[in-house]
Amino acid sequence: MWRLMHAIAIGALIASAGYVYSLKYQTIYAAEQITKTRHLIARERDAINVLRAEYAHLTRPERVQALADKQLDMQPLALTQIVKADALPEAAVKVDSIGRKLESLGLLGQAATPSAGLTGATPSTR
């Protein structure tokens, strides 16, 4: 009886030691991963900063102006071209120019579908 109890106790001791050992190694591994990730984040952050600086350098007004002068066929904005939105004239009423032309030709009355009457689509007269 005692012998069995001893055997179980020793077994439990060894098992728990093994578990703690593996746990410790997992912790070390996780800590390493965290450090690695932190370094990675720091490196990425530095890289982002370099890119920001590069972007600011490439979009600096001096360079954009030189490129625009060289590449674009555009005039500088004149002050007369700036107006407030409410200063714009009202949009003109939509004009049906075809309809108006037909009306002036006196054809508007007949603009209804040429009589799809008894004789079908083909007009009977003319």
Added chain:
Amino acid sequence: MDPSDAHATPPAKASAYQRARTLATGLLSTRIDKSRGRIRLLMFGLFAAYVGIGAKLVFLGMSREQPQTLKVAADQAASGARPDLLDRNGEILATDVKTMSIFAEPRRIIDKDEAVELITAVLPDVDARELRERLGSKKGFVWVKRQVTPKEQNEIFHLGLPGVGFFPENKRVYPNGAVGAHVIGYVDKDNIGIAGMEKYLDQQSLTDPHVAGFSVDPASLKPVRLSLDLRVTHALRDELMAGLTKYRAKAAAGAIIDVTTGEIIALESLPDYDPNDPGDMKDPTKINRVNVGVYEMGSTFKAISIAMALESGKVNLASRIDARDSMRYGRFTIHDFHATHRVLTVPEVFTHSSNIGTARMALMVGIDGHQAFLRKMGQLDRLRTELPESAEPLAPKHWSELNTITIAFGQGLNVAPIQALMAVAALVNGGNMMIPTFLTRTQEAAAALSHRVVSAQTSESMRYLMRSNATHGSAGFANIPGYYVGGKTGTADKIFHGHYSKDKVFATFMAITPADKPKYLYMVLYDEPQGLAEDGGYHTAAHNAGRVTGALIARVEPLLNDPPRSEFPTQPFPLIARLGYGYDADRMGKE
């Protein structure tokens, strides 16, 4: 004699073996009568050990040289992180990027001569003799080369030298080059501010890069927002540069200030420098002329003199000033540049830029009143802004009536242009004086730290005068339609060997937009501009600084989110209209 006694005493001549044996049995025996000696031995041993430890502690405490770890040494030597500098819209003006630097630990280098040879083969720009000296020193840490390229780093790495390593450092970069350089300033190799706002940041000691040897976490640094607008600053620099070549001037400078808050929106001084590579900054032509140069501001100073006369109550807008003849004072004669030879009203004195008229007005106020007013306007004391650079104005030591006469029209008192800018801003913004700032400032904060120097009515009179000078005075070139501009020119003859030169001038121009409720004040300066043939050879400020300001207003105002107005204000100057002479400035000239 007891024979047993003779047995107990060890034989006089015991063998070595026997002695070792007795010692061993003695040590291992657990007889109680032996323990006293052992305890004594143990006590002595422990006592000796503790004395030893104590002595070592005292020795460590006394020693001057603290043994430092490599990490600490590198951190102290490496350039620390600095906060980003942003413009008012959040564009980057200055930021840190990481670069690698090569260091060496001389104690760990085995063959120093070989190391020097190999390193200089890879890095030819490193001086071999100097490097050998550094490696021969007793220090634990020396730099080999700062801020190397990745290629150089790789080559050094492949040399495989023991005791040579790499350490990441922060390098300050200015993506916009020379734009705004005089405000931003620059840093040295250790990322310590040398000039401009960079130095200001260090003076705040918030960002001391080497506090007690621990490096600042870059993520904890909040970016600092300046009052500058990058795009406007570029436009200012571009226009100044164009004028500089066109009028073949020696130097140029300009600034734009928000008169409601005192924020400097743009500031440039030409010739300038690239803060990424400042080179030798001993060159006196590259100073910040707005803050550090002191100049006779010429006729732009008349604005201050007339405001003083109006504020004193001795003169009002309808007063008439005699300018029929040149003014004599002792052996000096004061002339008008655009002589009218008649009695002038106060607005006419301003628009004709009459020296005689202004001098007479200043004399009405008197020497003491003049000095007191100039002091109140900040013209006699050094103006300190956030920028570490500033200059003391040059005022005459003995202030006579003649000084008051000449200073009234802007000669005989040298001030930094930013002082004149501050004074004119206060004159036009309703009379509130505030120190210009290079950091962002809200209207409330500005109101809290400003103080009144002239009445609202005087301020409105000044705006009225500047507006009328734009419609039919010397500021016409800057009268950009849609912005209701007001302005004042100033052309000061430069002094050479104690005489005023006629052909070398210092041209200034100040303009406000819009004159009825000013938001921005523009200042443009040219040092020794040349007259152009198409201007009839005139080198007066209207033709150079005035034209440039006009182009600048047309270009900058839309950038500042200020569209041109299609109609003029109906009642631009209500206070002086109520007093009777306030028909609006646009009509005045036609009468």
